[in-house]
Amino acid sequence: MAKKVEFMMGNHAVAEGALYAGCRFFGGYPITPSTEVAERMAERLPQVGGRFIQMEDEIAAMASVIGASIGGVKALTATSGPGLSLKQENLGYAMLCEIPVVAVDVMRGGPSTGMPTGPSQSDIMCAKWGTHGDHPVIAVTPASVQEQFEETVRAFNLAEKYRCPVIVLTDAIIGQMMEQIEIPEPGELEVIERPKPTCKPEEYLPFDLDKDFVPLAAFGSGYRYHITGLHHNSDGFPTNDPVLHTKNTKRLIERINKNYDDIVKVEEFMIDDAEVLVFAIGVTARSAKHAVVEARNAGIKAGLIRPLTIWPFPEKHLDKILSKNKIKGIVVPEMNLGQMTLEVQRVARGRCEVEGLYSLMLDPILPAEILEKIRRFV
Amino acid sequence: MSYDYAKYLRKGKLPHIWCAGCSYGIVLKSLIRAIDSLQWDKNDVAIVSGIGCASRLPGYVDFNTLHTTHGRSIAFATGLKLANPKLNVLAMGGDGDMTAIGGNHFIHACRRNLDITIFVFNNNIYGMTGAQYSPTTPKGAWATTSPYGMAENNFNITDLAIGAGATYVARTTAYHVAHCEKTMKEAFLHKGTSVVEIINSCPTGFGRKNKFKTPASMLMWMKDNAVNIEKAKNMSPEELAGKFIIGVLHKVERPEYLETYDATVGLKK
Amino acid sequence: MAKAEKIEIIEKWCKGCEICVEFCPTGAIEMRDFKVAIKDLEKCTACMQCELRCPDFAIIVYKKEKE
Numbered sequence: 001m002a003k004k005v006e007f008m009m010g011n012h013a014v015a016e017g018a019l020y021a022g023c024r025f026f027g028g029y030p031i032t033p034s035t036e037v038a039e040r041m042a043e044r045l046p047q048v049g050g051r052f053i054q055m056e057d058e059i060a061a062m063a064s065v066i067g068a069s070i071g072g073v074k075a076l077t078a079t080s081g082p083g084l085s086l087k088q089e090n091l092g093y094a095m096l097c098e099i100p101v102v103a104v105d106v107m108r109g110g111p112s113t114g115m116p117t118g119p120s121q122s123d124i125m126c127a128k129w130g131t132h133g134d135h136p137v138i139a140v141t142p143a144s145v146q147e148q149f150e151e152t153v154r155a156f157n158l159a160e161k162y163r164c165p166v167i168v169l170t171d172a173i174i175g176q177m178m179e180q181i182e183i184p185e186p187g188e189l190e191v192i193e194r195p196k197p198t199c200k201p202e203e204y205l206p207f208d209l210d211k212d213f214v215p216l217a218a219f220g221s222g223y224r225y226h227i228t229g230l231h232h233n234s235d236g237f238p239t240n241d242p243v244l245h246t247k248n249t250k251r252l253i254e255r256i257n258k259n260y261d262d263i264v265k266v267e268e269f270m271i272d273d274a275e276v277l278v279f280a281i282g283v284t285a286r287s288a289k290h291a292v293v294e295a296r297n298a299g300i301k302a303g304l305i306r307p308l309t310i311w312p313f314p315e316k317h318l319d320k321i322l323s324k325n326k327i328k329g330i331v332v333p334e335m336n337l338g339q340m341t342l343e344v345q346r347v348a349r350g351r352c353e354v355e356g357l358y359s360l361m362l363d364p365i366l367p368a369e370i371l372e373k374i375r376r377f378v
Numbered sequence: 379m380s381y382d383y384a385k386y387l388r389k390g391k392l393p394h395i396w397c398a399g400c401s402y403g404i405v406l407k408s409l410i411r412a413i414d415s416l417q418w419d420k421n422d423v424a425i426v427s428g429i430g431c432a433s434r435l436p437g438y439v440d441f442n443t444l445h446t447t448h449g450r451s452i453a454f455a456t457g458l459k460l461a462n463p464k465l466n467v468l469a470m471g472g473d474g475d476m477t478a479i480g481g482n483h484f485i486h487a488c489r490r491n492l493d494i495t496i497f498v499f500n501n502n503i504y505g506m507t508g509a510q511y512s513p514t515t516p517k518g519a520w521a522t523t524s525p526y527g528m529a530e531n532n533f534n535i536t537d538l539a540i541g542a543g544a545t546y547v548a549r550t551t552a553y554h555v556a557h558c559e560k561t562m563k564e565a566f567l568h569k570g571t572s573v574v575e576i577i578n579s580c581p582t583g584f585g586r587k588n589k590f591k592t593p594a595s596m597l598m599w600m601k602d603n604a605v606n607i608e609k610a611k612n613m614s615p616e617e618l619a620g621k622f623i624i625g626v627l628h629k630v631e632r633p634e635y636l637e638t639y640d641a642t643v644g645l646k647k
Numbered sequence: 648m649a650k651a652e653k654i655e656i657i658e659k660w661c662k663g664c665e666i667c668v669e670f671c672p673t674g675a676i677e678m679r680d681f682k683v684a685i686k687d688l689e690k691c692t693a694c695m696q697c698e699l700r701c702p703d704f705a706i707i708v709y710k711k712e713k714e
Contacts, residue, residue: 024461025457025460025461027456027457046643046644046645046646047646048646049645049646049647051460051461051639051640051645052643053456053457053460053639055453055456055486056453056482056483056486057482059450059453060450060452060453060456060482060483060486061453063446063447063450063453063454063456063457063483064453064454064456064457064460065457066446066454066457067426067444067453067454067455067456067457067458067459067461068457068458068460068461069457069461070444070454070457070458070461071457071458071459071460071461071462071465072461072462073461073462075457075461089447090447090450093446093447218462219424219442219444219458219462219465220421220422220424220442220462220464220465221421222421224420224421224440224441224442224443225442225443226388226436226437226443226444226445227443227444227445228437228445229445229446229447230445237391237437238437
């Protein structure tokens with residue numbers, strides 16, 4: 001049977017991916033350039049038995065999806081720019097309380113109200129460190145409308161599998177553009193359903209500090225327990241014990257780190273014999289791929305590393321290539337002033353030169369600009 | 379004994395964190411009796427709170443309990459109720475939590491008329507952080523951040539709720555224990571967003587520095603100054619000066635949000 | 648007059664706020680070392696004010712069975 005092909009907007013593909021993954025609640029607040037996610041969900045959710053609500057502000061939107069998830073329903077919110085800042089406290093709440101939710105951030109120019117319609121990649125560090133305290137983060141970075149769909153499905157799977165919030169970190173170009181997409185058939189992509197606890201309710205430890213993972217019981221399912229954003233013990237009740245605080249914080253971070261191989265997805269393009277690497281995400285990675293092909297045509301051994309997971313940072317992938325190949329330099333093009341370059345430099349540990357290519361010009365970085373940087377290393 | 383609270387308490391978590399003479403424990407008892415009188419299954423009750431002294435209440439009772447971020451209890455509760463409408467959802471917090479940092483959620487919940495219950499524990503102060511003035515601190519009153527006396531005007535929480543569109547609005551006090559229980563029960567049974575302001579006392583943060591010698595004297599102040607709405611109807615403004623009214627201040631029938639939403643969108647169940 | 652069989656005081660929960668003592672109409676209970684204590688059980692009329700108003704769940708009054 002022929003695949004169902006549509007011409008779809010990136011933000012709509014996020015919504016469709018969420019529905020495919022079983023999302024049945026959306027709590028949002030209008031903000032450019034992410035609003036089409038909310039609009040699509042408002043229309044589509046009732047058709048599949050789900051509910052949409054436009055909350056009174058960004059903070060409430062984030063809170064509502066956490067509340068819905070605690071009620072046992074997969075939930076999505078979407079935002080941009082200042083909205084990501086406003087959502088941070090409750091993102092941290094979801095991290096500490098281990099509540100699976102997915103938040104889409106369609107990056108626009110910042111800081112503050114910034115450039116509401118201007119594409120950007122300047123929320124990379126905000127996605128990682130926006131909320132206070134030590135914490136784990138998963139963020140995925142689609143680069144096409146097809147990936148908007150597929151990576152949103154993956155985001156929901158990761159959220160359920162690791163009981164944590166997942167950020168879909170996309171940008172105004174990928175979110176706003178129209179592109180051809182093949183809609184996956186039901187069953188074609190893996191969809192992870194939330195496991196239910198099997199123990200007796202009186203034995204349920206929702207945050208068991210000695211276990212990697214405990215299924216999250218829905219409120220109303222017969223498992224009565226306490227959730228708090230205070231540091232808590234295995235039973236969910238507050239504790240001031242610094243030993244438990246340390247143990248739980250490390251446990252949450254380790255849960256993500258030790259599943260690196262499952263979580264971190266990277267496209268490696270022409271890297272086997274590469275001497276010059278380009279490291280790029282999202283819309284910039286599309287230009288980077290062109291630049292690599294053009295470099296190859298010009299006889300330069302260039303390769304592309306394109307993370308589809310930016311957090312946790314794909315350092316094992318990068319490290320492996322740097323250990324194997326004799327790399328002359330890495331070009332890091334990004335639509336900000338060097339957020340990702342810092343991470344690449346950290347992993348490179350001086351083994352090769354790392355050169356950023358930054359732009360705040362709101363247009364995508366062109367292949368020719370990236371090619372020029374590649375040439376400097378040969 | 380007149381009533382056995384043990385069935386609903388997480389006894390291992392007692393004694394609670396509230397100061398000596400804090401009225402929250404008294405109100406918690408009214409709350410337990412109110413829920414018990416409804417004979418609700420404990421599994422079907424969710425209590426959602428924000429941050430502050432009052433918001434520590436859910437930890438002591440054996441329901442589905444959610445202690446959220448400062449001011450956000452209603453927003454969490456909204457998502458929870460939409461995800462699982464069979465839950466009886468109570469959102470609760472103090473005056474600062476509900477009407478300062480959470481003020482936006484408070485008024486919009488009133489406007490929306492989702493079938494949740496909201497309790498505001500009003501003790502006129504931020505207790506947990508050490509007695510800073512709140513939106514309900516009376517003019518002239520001492521607080522650590524109004525050491526020369528409160529200079530701001532204050533909120534009337536029930537007027538705020540009525541103005542924002544809540545369909546059931548009542549006031550009661552920690553002194554009037556039976557009235558408090560009865561009012562809570564009515565609020566729970568009301569279809570739509572119901573708001574109950576419960577006048578409470580913070581002897582440590584407010585009373586001590588505002589001429590209340592003992593915790594009991596703060597309760598007696600409630601007794602002496604509360605006027606039942608039925609009685610108030612026959613009183614002149616002069617007679618009511620300095621008093622506050624308790625009872626059901628506003629009750630109307632309006633379509634409930636979730637029913638309206640599901641019908642409007644033709645929700646496919 | 649119905650009287651109390653027993654007044655149970657959970658000392659570790661009592662914070663000594665004195666609300667119970669101030670509301671007791673007959674002086675059956677008193678403060679001792681910052682905690683509530685029974686002064687004279689015979690005076691107790693089992694009006695339940697102390698139990699009802701104790702914020703700490705620390706007093707339970709057991710009424711005498713009616714004869």
